[in-house]
Amino acid sequence: MKFIGRTVVLLLIVNILLVYMHYKQAGDVIAKDSGTPTYQQEIEVMNRSDALYIRHHFSGLSQGRHEIIWPEASADRSCYALDAISCGRLDASLTAFVDGDNEKQSISYKIPKENSESQAMLYHEPFVTLQGATVTSTLFHITDETRSGGMWVNGLEQVGSKQMDLIDYTFFQGSGGVQDLYWQQNSLPLVYEGEKLAVYGPAGHTEQFEAVDAALKTIGADHSAIVIDQTSIAVQSQRFIVSENADIDKASTLFLTSAMAARYSIPQQERLLVEVVASILGDKAIGAEQSRQAYDKLIVALTPEELALLKEVVNSKAGQEMNATILDDLIKEVTGFKTSYFKTAIQKDTADHLFLFEDTREVRVDGTSYADIGIVLKDGKSLYPAKSILSHLGYTVTANEQSLYIEKEGRKFRFPRKEPFYVYNERKFDVRTSPFEVLSDEVYFEESWFRRLFLLTIDKTAETIDIVNLSTVLEEVIE
Known part of the structure; x- marks a missing residue:
C-alpha cells in the first residue's frame, strides 16, 4: 500500500512537471522569436568543506553588453584566466561583459556554506546569470573534494560519476539552465531513466514513467528529476522535486501556480484561474478542489474539439496578460457563445455556479x-x-x-x-x-x-x- 500511495503521489508530481515544462518551452520559444540573446554555459563546481568554488564559462555570447547577475551569497568574485582573452570583456567593476567580439568569457566565485554538517543542502540560485538572456545548454561538473558521498541533483541528466582516491566526480549535461543545486547524504538508486525524466527512490514498477517520458519528449521539454525520499526535506525547484511525503502534491501545485502566474501575468488574487489555465494546458485537473471543479465544468460545457482549440489559443497567449475576463473571452472566441463563468467565479470566490453560455x-x-x-x-x-x-x-x-x-x-x-x-x-x-x-x-x-x-x-x-x-x-x- 505504501508503494501504491507513493506511486500515485509521484504521478501527480510528474504531471505537474509536465505542464510546467510545457510552459517553460513556450517561454523559451517566445524569447527566441523576440530576439532575446542566448548563450551556452559550462559550470565547474568544487565542493570543499567551507564553500562551493565555482568556475563559470560562457560561450555563444552576442557582441552587445551583458549585465551580470551575481548570486547574493557569492564571494571572491573575479576573472578566471582560462586564456589571454577569457576575461577580455569583463569590466573593472565585474558587473557586465561589455561590447566585444569574443563570444567566450570565464569568471570565478564561491558560495560559502552555512552548515557543512547537514544531511541535506539546497543551494538556491547559486550560479551567475546574464540579465535578459536565455541559457540554451549547460555542461555541469561537480568535483567533491570532501568525499562526503550522497547524491547531487540539479535537474540536468547525470551522464556519469566516478569515485577516486581523493575526489568524487559527477558530470551532468542538458538543454536549458540550472537554477538550484541540491545534495543529500542518503544516496538513492536511479529507478527510472528516460530521455527527459529521471526518478530516484525505492525500487518498484517503472512502466508508468515511460508514457510520461514520451510526453516530455514530444513537447521538447528540458530534462527533469524527481527524488522520492521520506527521510529528507521537501524541495521544489524549476527542474527537480524532492518528495518527503504525500503533501508534496500540494506543495508542487503551489510551485506550479507561481510559475504559471509569472508566465501569464495573472493577477495574484486569481489563483483559481492560474490552476485552471495549467489544467487546460495539461489536459488534467490540478490544484485546489475549487479549481478542479471549475475545470471539470469547463470540459463538460465544451466539445472535445472546442477544448482542443481552446488549449491552442491559451498556449498562444504565453507571455501575455491573462485574467478571468480574458479567459471568458477566449472561450467565446472558440465556441461563438459568451460566458461569464470565470469572471463570476473570481468575483464570488466559488466554482459552484453553473457554467452557462449567453x-x-x-x-x-x-x-x-x-x-x-x-x-x-x-x-x-x-x-x-x-x-x-x-x-x-x-x-x-x-x-x-x-x-x-x-x-x-x-x-x-x-x-x-x-x-x-x-x-x-x-x-x-x-x-x-x-x-x-x-x-x-x-x-x-x-x-x-x-x-x-x-x-x-x-x-x-x-x-x-x-x-x-x-x-x-x-x-x-x-x-
Missing part, C-alpha cells in the same frame, strides 16, 4: 439597448432573465423561500418554487413543467413561456434580439 446578440427592450442583459443558452433552449428584463417593463420581481412574485398594475403572478402551478390575478393555472428555472440565484423563463405570460413579442436578427411589450405595439398601432 447569446451574444444585442438585447433591446422596447427599443432601448441593455448591455447587462444575458440571455442564457441551456439544453437547446433560450432562457430570459426575469428581473433584468421585466424591471424595464414596469414589473417588480421579488421572492421568498416558497414563491416567486412578479407584479405590476393589473397583472400579478405567483409562481411556487416546487408545486406545478402558477397563480395569475388570483386564478390558478396547472402546468406540467415549471415555466422558470433558478440558475446561480437568478430566475430565468423559457422563451415560449416568457412571451405568453408577459405578453411580449421577441424578434431576432443575426445581431439583435428585440423584446417588445404587446401593449406598446398596440399603442403604436392605435396612433
Whole structure:
C-alpha cells in the first residue's frame, strides 16, 4: 500500500512537471522569436568543506553588453584566466561583459556554506546569470573534494560519476539552465531513466514513467528529476522535486501556480484561474478542489474539439496578460457563445455556479439597448432573465423561500418554487413543467413561456434580439 500511495503521489508530481515544462518551452520559444540573446554555459563546481568554488564559462555570447547577475551569497568574485582573452570583456567593476567580439568569457566565485554538517543542502540560485538572456545548454561538473558521498541533483541528466582516491566526480549535461543545486547524504538508486525524466527512490514498477517520458519528449521539454525520499526535506525547484511525503502534491501545485502566474501575468488574487489555465494546458485537473471543479465544468460545457482549440489559443497567449475576463473571452472566441463563468467565479470566490453560455446578440427592450442583459443558452433552449428584463417593463420581481412574485398594475403572478402551478390575478393555472428555472440565484423563463405570460413579442436578427411589450405595439398601432 505504501508503494501504491507513493506511486500515485509521484504521478501527480510528474504531471505537474509536465505542464510546467510545457510552459517553460513556450517561454523559451517566445524569447527566441523576440530576439532575446542566448548563450551556452559550462559550470565547474568544487565542493570543499567551507564553500562551493565555482568556475563559470560562457560561450555563444552576442557582441552587445551583458549585465551580470551575481548570486547574493557569492564571494571572491573575479576573472578566471582560462586564456589571454577569457576575461577580455569583463569590466573593472565585474558587473557586465561589455561590447566585444569574443563570444567566450570565464569568471570565478564561491558560495560559502552555512552548515557543512547537514544531511541535506539546497543551494538556491547559486550560479551567475546574464540579465535578459536565455541559457540554451549547460555542461555541469561537480568535483567533491570532501568525499562526503550522497547524491547531487540539479535537474540536468547525470551522464556519469566516478569515485577516486581523493575526489568524487559527477558530470551532468542538458538543454536549458540550472537554477538550484541540491545534495543529500542518503544516496538513492536511479529507478527510472528516460530521455527527459529521471526518478530516484525505492525500487518498484517503472512502466508508468515511460508514457510520461514520451510526453516530455514530444513537447521538447528540458530534462527533469524527481527524488522520492521520506527521510529528507521537501524541495521544489524549476527542474527537480524532492518528495518527503504525500503533501508534496500540494506543495508542487503551489510551485506550479507561481510559475504559471509569472508566465501569464495573472493577477495574484486569481489563483483559481492560474490552476485552471495549467489544467487546460495539461489536459488534467490540478490544484485546489475549487479549481478542479471549475475545470471539470469547463470540459463538460465544451466539445472535445472546442477544448482542443481552446488549449491552442491559451498556449498562444504565453507571455501575455491573462485574467478571468480574458479567459471568458477566449472561450467565446472558440465556441461563438459568451460566458461569464470565470469572471463570476473570481468575483464570488466559488466554482459552484453553473457554467452557462449567453447569446451574444444585442438585447433591446422596447427599443432601448441593455448591455447587462444575458440571455442564457441551456439544453437547446433560450432562457430570459426575469428581473433584468421585466424591471424595464414596469414589473417588480421579488421572492421568498416558497414563491416567486412578479407584479405590476393589473397583472400579478405567483409562481411556487416546487408545486406545478402558477397563480395569475388570483386564478390558478396547472402546468406540467415549471415555466422558470433558478440558475446561480437568478430566475430565468423559457422563451415560449416568457412571451405568453408577459405578453411580449421577441424578434431576432443575426445581431439583435428585440423584446417588445404587446401593449406598446398596440399603442403604436392605435396612433
